[in-house]
Structures are given as structure tokens and as C-alpha cells.
Amino acid sequence: MSAAPSPDDGLSAAELAKKYGLSVSGARPSLPEYARQLWDRRHFVVAFSRAKMTAQYSQAKLGQVWQVATPLLNATVYFLIFGLLMQQSKGMGIPTYIPFLVTGVFVFTFTQSSALSGVRAISGNLGLVRALHFPRAVLPISFALQQLQQLLFSMIVLFAFLLGFGHMPKPSWLLIVPVLALQFVFNTGLAMILARLGSKTPDLAQLLPFILRTWMYASGVMYSLVEALKKTHAPGWLVDVLSANPAAVYINLMRDALISGHAAHKHIVLPQHVWALGVGWALLVGVGGFVFFWKAEEQYGRG
Template sequence: MSETAHDAGVTVGSGPSSPDDGLAPAELAAKYGLSVSGARPGLAEYVRRLWGRRHFILAFSSAKLTAQYSQAKLGQVWQVATPLLNALVYYLIFGLILQASRGMPHEVYIPFLVTGVFVFTFTQSSVMAGVRAISGNLGLVRALHFPRASLPISFSLQQLQQLLFSMIVLFVITIAFGSYPGLSWLLILPVLFLQFLFNTGLALIMARLGSKTPDLAQLMPFVLRTWMYASGVMFSIPVMLEGRPGWIADVLQWNPAAVYMDLMRYALIDGYGSSNLPPHVWAVALAWAVLLIGGGFVYFWRAEEQYGRG
């Protein structure tokens, strides 16, 4: 005689009850110490992890710098040739045709112009690299787990290395036009450090914006070109705006690109004295650097878990 499973008091497909039955997924995860994959860590922990990736950041920036002109026959020469050619074009248009050098002797204007081009290119390149830092490296972002801030920081560091190569040519030009090394040249180090902090903060901001809006990379060249013309790369802002309301010149001179250019010119060029600098220029340079690196880092960190998704 056979009995059905129901008659025997056995429920088919059921097992012994578990103490976890009825727990919500979040409660179950908390019970066993599970966490969301890719969840954003706390700010202090994020900084600690980022410091742990410092060797990766240095190696990645150096590799990118080496590969940047690997397909060109002149290779790394273009690191210096590109801003020099830009400076030559600006000199022909603004220096000779438009006479933007008014108030400055020839031996001052050429180092003035070349310094401005090199320093602004440092910020410009950092911004453009930052815009593409996440969107241009999605394969790396999705394949590996690491603090995403490593990417915009490494790209900003790459641009700093490129500027350091260019500075050799800049030194030759300033010496050729009569500005010899002196104690003021020591100011180059703090100027570069503050500008690097500013550029890195700006790159972090642009990296977050660019990760969601890839078309930003097409818009930024127009924004940067406008910023360049407003920053006195090719002319002295106070001289060019003479006779206009003073607050206009103050606003333009206190914009960060102009601040770092003026400080570099002051450090390198003998004929470019402190009278050409806006008041409290070092305090302004420090404030821009601290504001951007602090605010930019926090702004980028707050979207850490979103990068590479969607």
C-alpha cells in the first residue's frame, strides 16, 4: 500500500526553516557584514586609499606623457614646439600687427608673451584632460577597483611634467632677452605648486561633469579660448584697460589664470616688477588653490560610486 507525500505529512519542496527567513536584503547584508560593491567610502578613508595608489598615479601619468606623441616623428619635441608655435602666432598678430606690447620694451614683451602662453597652456591642458579623465577611460574604470580620483590627478600631474620640460626652453628665452637667474627665480616653485593644486581641483570638477556629459569636451575649447583672451596672455591688462572703470581690470587680474601668469612673469622677467601685480596677489593665489583643490576633491568624491555606471 502506498502513501502520498501529503498523507505522510511531508510538504514537497520545503526545507527546514532558517533564522534568516523574513529578513529584508539590507538587514541580511548588515547581519553578515556585507557592503555594496563600489560604495563610496568616507572622505578620510578615500584619501587613505588614494595615498595607497600614489605609485600607480605617478606611473600612469609618466606612461601617458610618453605615449602622447609616440606616433609623431619628432616625439617629445612637440611638448615644447606646440606652445612655442602658439607664442609665435600670438606675437605676429598681437605683438606686431595689433601692437599689444604697448608700454613694454621688446626685450620684456617676448618673455612676457611666452611665459603667459606656457603657463596658461598648463591650466588649459589640465582642464581638457580632466574632462576626458573618466569618460575616456571607461574600460579601466569598469575593470578595476581603485579611487577614481587617481585619474584626473594623474592627468594633472602629466601636464605638470610637460610644463617642466617646457620650462627649460622658457629659461633660455628669458636669459636670451636679458633676464638672468636671480633670487626671484626661487618663486617659481611656490607658483607652480599653487597652480598645480588649482589645476588638479579644476580637473576633478571637470572629470565629474565630463563623466555624465561627454559633449562637454566639444564645448570646453570655446570656454578656454574666451578665458585665455580675458586673462592677459598676450597683453598687460592694466595697460590695455587704461581709462576704463578700475573694477574691470581688478576682476580680470584676480582671475586665477591671470594671477599665476603674473606671478610667474614677476619671478622670471627682470623688467616685470611688483607694480604690475594686483594687490594681495599671493593671498589670492593661495585662496584659489585651496578653494579649488578642497572643493573639487569633495565634489568629485561625492559621486565616486556613479563613475563607470550606466
């Protein structure tokens, strides 16, 4: 006797899956659902970023002191080169060049470190990615948050420099909060973009430091960017483009908030609509980076 024909006979695998409500394992959720899943894991993001920050210097004898010492040593090196050897402070006529310099170094280091950690967020954590199911955006977001916590430690040193050079607290210091918030959104989006690119092209992690170094010199970290360009008789459009690049925007916004009203302030040339630029870069790269990363969610950890 032959078995009675099943109602599922003749249906393709895709039709059977649809009929019984099956879905592909690891399939990419919709963008709103993806955002909801990330929000549900917000406590893990914070805990993971703190754990990474603690582990970063766990083998060093000075431990967490390096969180402040690293950017401070970077600022010292740049001061020796640009402040003393190249006499940048005298050329700019800035009597408080050190706060001007340290602000630029700390703010740019925030973006630089977020990019460097973001490019390895997936490729450097393949064991975790392949072993557990979670929104992969957790990783670059956690690394960007880790760098924000690092910057907050560095800000303690920056405030000490400011007070030591006569920059007393004032209402404009409150603008630090929105500046850091905008830069964090920008950095997070940048980290997600680089995380996706780095997951497919690991060599990008080797190239990125050279790109970031070029970006640093084009952002006026150690000197007044506008004055330097004017001395070389650069065309006006080049001055506008470099002044509007996101690193320069966030550095100048922070300098304007911290050292406005002092002799150094005249060397902080803010482009027109600078706050609109800050918000625009944060939305463009932050939201765009999130969508760009989400589109490859199914590919991470495979191949």
C-alpha cells in the same frame, strides 16, 4: 516535516547585509578612506602620467620634441599677431616682450591642457573604469601631473628666452616652485570638477575650448590686462575682478618672479594680497574639486 525556522527569517536584505558585514560592491568610501586609497596608489599615478606623456607623441617622428615645440609654436603665433601685427610690445613699451609673452603662454597652457584632459578623464577611459576597481580620482590627477611634466620641459625653453634677453637668474626665481605648486593644486581640482561634469555631459568637451579661449583673452596672456582695461575706461570693479581670476593671478606671479626688476616689470600689476589669492584659489578649487569628484564616485562608468 517542516524545517526549523531560521533566525534570519523575516529579515530584510539590508538587515541581512548589516548582520553579516556585507557592503555594496563599488560603494563610495568615506572621504578620509578615499584619500588613503589614493595615497596608496601614488606610484601608479606617477607611472600612468609618464606613460600617457610618452604615448602622446609616440606616433610622431619628432617624438618627445613636440613637448617643447607645441607651446613654443603657440608663443610664436601669438608673437606674430600681437607682437608684430598689432605692435603690442611697442604699445606697452616693453623691450623684452617675448619673455613676457612666452611666460604667459606657457603658464596658461598648463591650466588649459589640464582642463582639456580632465574633462575626458572618465568619459575617455570608460574601458579602464569599468574593468578595474580603483579610486577614479587617479585619472584626473594623473592627467594634471602629466601636464605639469609637460610644463617642466617647456620651462627649459623659457629659461633660454630669459637668458637670451638679459634676464639673469636671481633669488626671485626660487618663487617659481611655490607658484607652480599652487597652480598644480588648482589645476588638479579643476580637472576633477570637469571630469565629473564631462562623465555625465560628453558635449562639454566640445564646448570647453571656446570657454578656455575666452578665459585666455581675459587673463592678460598676450598683453598687460590692467593697461588694456584702462585704455577702454573699464570700471574699477571689472579691473579688480579680471585681475583676481586664477589664471591671471598665476601668470602674474610667475612673471613677477622671473622678470622683476626689468622694464617689463612695471606692466605686471599685481592685485592686492596676490599670494593670498593664489593660495585661496588653490585651496578652494583643489579641495572643493576633490570633494565634488568624490561625491559621484559610485556613478562613474555606469549607465
